[in-house]
Amino acid sequence: RSFIESLPKAELHAHLNGSIPIETLQELAKEYTIDSDDGMSSTLPPDIQTGLARLQSGPTLYDINSFFPLFPAIYFLTSTPRTLARATHAVLDSFLGPTPSPSESTGQLPPSSPQCTYLELRTTPRATTALTFASYLDVVLAEIELYPPEKAALIVSIDRRMTVDVVKEIVKLTIDLKEQGRRVVGVDLCGDPLAGNMHEFAPHFKRAKEAGLGITLHIAETVTNPASETLHFLSWSPDRLGHATFLNEDAKAIVMRDNICVEICLTSNLLCKTVSTLEEHHIRHYLRNNHTIAICTDDTLPFRNSLPGEYALLLATPPLGLGLSEAEVERVAKMGMSARFGCGSGPGPSDDAVTVPDT
Ligand code: 5GP
Numbered sequence: 001r002s003f004i005e006s007l008p009k010a011e012l013h014a015h016l017n018g019s020i021p022i023e024t025l026q027e028l029a030k031e032y033t034i035d036s037d038d039g040m041s042s043t044l045p046p047d048i049q050t051g052l053a054r055l056q057s058g059p060t061l062y063d064i065n066s067f068f069p070l071f072p073a074i075y076f077l078t079s080t081p082r083t084l085a086r087a088t089h090a091v092l093d094s095f096l097g098p099t100p101s102p103s104e105s106t107g108q109l110p111p112s113s114p115q116c117t118y119l120e121l122r123t124t125p126r127a128t129t130a131l132t133f134a135s136y137l138d139v140v141l142a143e144i145e146l147y148p149p150e151k152a153a154l155i156v157s158i159d160r161r162m163t164v165d166v167v168k169e170i171v172k173l174t175i176d177l178k179e180q181g182r183r184v185v186g187v188d189l190c191g192d193p194l195a196g197n198m199h200e201f202a203p204h205f206k207r208a209k210e211a212g213l214g215i216t217l218h219i220a221e222t223v224t225n226p227a228s229e230t231l232h233f234l235s236w237s238p239d240r241l242g243h244a245t246f247l248n249e250d251a252k253a254i255v256m257r258d259n260i261c262v263e264i265c266l267t268s269n270l271l272c273k274t275v276s277t278l279e280e281h282h283i284r285h286y287l288r289n290n291h292t293i294a295i296c297t298d299d300t301l302p303f304r305n306s307l308p309g310e311y312a313l314l315l316a317t318p319p320l321g322l323g324l325s326e327a328e329v330e331r332v333a334k335m336g337m338s339a340r341f342g343c344g345s346g347p348g349p350s351d352d353a354v355t356v357p358d359t
Contacts (some may be wrong), residue, residue, distance in 0.1 A: 003326055004311045010336040011116040013216075013242055013263035014191070015157070016091055016140065017074050018125035018299025022056060024090035025301070028077040034155060048076045057323050059302050064222060064272040070302055082138050088121075088143040092152060094300070095119045095144040095307070099146040101341050115307040117295075118340060121311055122155035122188045125170055133170055141182050147208050153342040154184045155216065159191035164200040171204040173209040180338050185341035186214030189233075190242070193221040198229060199260040202301055214341030216240040216263065227251065234260075240294070240339060245282055254283070261292040261339035266313050267305040268298035278313065279320060287322075287332075294336035323357040 013335045029052055032044055044052070051073025052316050062066055072224070073174050078087045083129070094097070097114035123140055127134040137156065144152045156174045162194045170293050177184045187208040208213050222232045223246050230251045240261040247255060255262065269275040276280070286293045314329050324332070331354065 004308045004315070005113060005327075007311065007330060007333045008117040008337055009115075009307055009311065009333050010120070010340050011095055011295060012261075012294045012336060012339060012341075013265060013298055014091075014095065014121055014295035015117065015150055015299050016088060016121055017078060018301050019091045019094070019121075019234050019297070020087045021090050021094050021279065022086060022301060025055065025074065025077060028083055028086065032077065039199060044076075045356065048073045049113060051076075055301060058304055059213045061271050061273065061302070064193070064274055067272055067290070067302065068096045074301070075126065078303065080130040081135060082199060084131065084139045085143055088140050091121065092119070092143055092147065096119075096147060096151055099225050107319065118150065118337065118342070119152045119154065120155050120185060120341060122157045122186075122190070124157040124159045124190065127172070132175055134167075137173060137177060137184075141177070141184065145183050149183060149342065152183070154182075155186040155187040155188050155214070155341070156184060157190045158201065158204075160189065160193070160196035160198070161191050162196070164197075165205075167204045169202050171208050172214065175207065178211060178213060183342075184213070186239075187218055188242070192220075193218065193225055199344065201279070202232075202236060209237060214239045216242055217243040219244050221245055223301060230244065234258075239341065242268065245269060247282075256289060256291055259292060261294055261335070262286055263291050263296050265298035266310055267303050271303050277319070283322070284356050285295040287324075287328075287356050290353040292339055293332065294337045294339050296336075326353060328354045 001164065029044060043273060049068065055070060055073065059070060078084045095115045098121055100267065121144065125136040132186055141154055144154050144345050156170060171187065174184055174187060187205065205215055215236060217233050217238045219233050219241045221243045225246060234251060234254045238260060240263055242263045242264045243265065266281060266283065269281065277309060283293065295307050297307050297310060302304060311329060313326045314332060315321060317323050
């Protein structure tokens with residue numbers, strides 16, 4: 001096995017519906033039938049067909065705003081318990097390898113090579129004609145719980161476009177699930193980076209934190225996110241931050257002081273054009289300061305990336321990659337493992353800063 005394959009790696013920032021293998025989505029499109037009494041098959045609506053064609057050809061993203069319109073086509077195909085379970089199963093399989101089966105106890109290698117050792121998969125509960133928020137989470141958790149706790153857990157995403165009543169309902173559901181012993185370990189804030197009144201969401205994230213759930217927030221993702229919002233989010237005492245691309249000096253100082261892990265998604269940032277080159281990427285700041293980071297994929301479906309591929313970017317010679325040594329990459333992987341909500345020991349920097357070569 002290669003160096004990257006053999007490293008224990010945690011994937012802590014992967015969105016379920018953004019990580020469905022394209023083959024699975026194509027199968028779901030082919031099998032699409034109206035869930036009606038007569039079970040008659042139906043063709044996909046034209047806008048959904050167009051959306052799928054974009055995903056199949058590898059979408060060109062002009063900026064982050066052309067990313068969110070990719071999701072309606074995906075959601076159309078994952079809106080029943082059966083199709084959501086299929087999609088979740090395929091995502092888990094693509095990250096972790098197949099569910100543990102008797103063949104593993106005979107020492108045979110699983111057929112596909114896992115991308116990571118541990119996965120915290122996140123998803124936004126959706127109510128559809130066939131699903132409630134509760135049944136959505138139950139379907140996803142049932143698939144996650146086929147893996148042992150040291151391999152997989154769920155983070156429940158709150159979308160900034162939700163109403164505050166829905167946020168309240170979903171946070172309550174998430175806390176109830178945790179109290180029932182289900183495999184839910186955290187709450188995330190995601191969705192259109194400029195939507196919503198985040199002051200209204202604050203008490204609900206506070207409740208989630210008090211209930212022992214990990215908190216991760218998509219923060220300062222675009223240059224237009226106001227600094228006041230970023231500082232407000234940091235007052236929620238988050239455990240991890242998604243992207244954190246445009247932190248000002250005050251915000252950076254808090255992140256460093258409180259040792260808040262930053263989830264780094266290199267390919268996602270480059271393709272969504274929130275960062276122009278690896279040379280300018282904020283990962284360099286955290287590496288130099290030996291600050292806890294977790295290397296993550298974000299959405300493997302539109303970005304066509306993988307966790308080993310993201311680690312390969314750390315190793316590759318500049319300007320293609322960051323030019324880190326194997327020992328440095330190993331330390332970065334350990335940081336990611338230490339920042340798990342599920343069975344982590346809590347983030348904590350180790351030894352020296354990483355030497356980032358100047359390009
Ligand atoms: P889901 O939560 O439905 O399983 O995964 C897809 C959803 O995750 C998208 O509709 C979007 O709300 C959110 N998402 C995926 N990637 C990103 C990202 O890079 N930034 C933000 N802010 N949200 C994202």
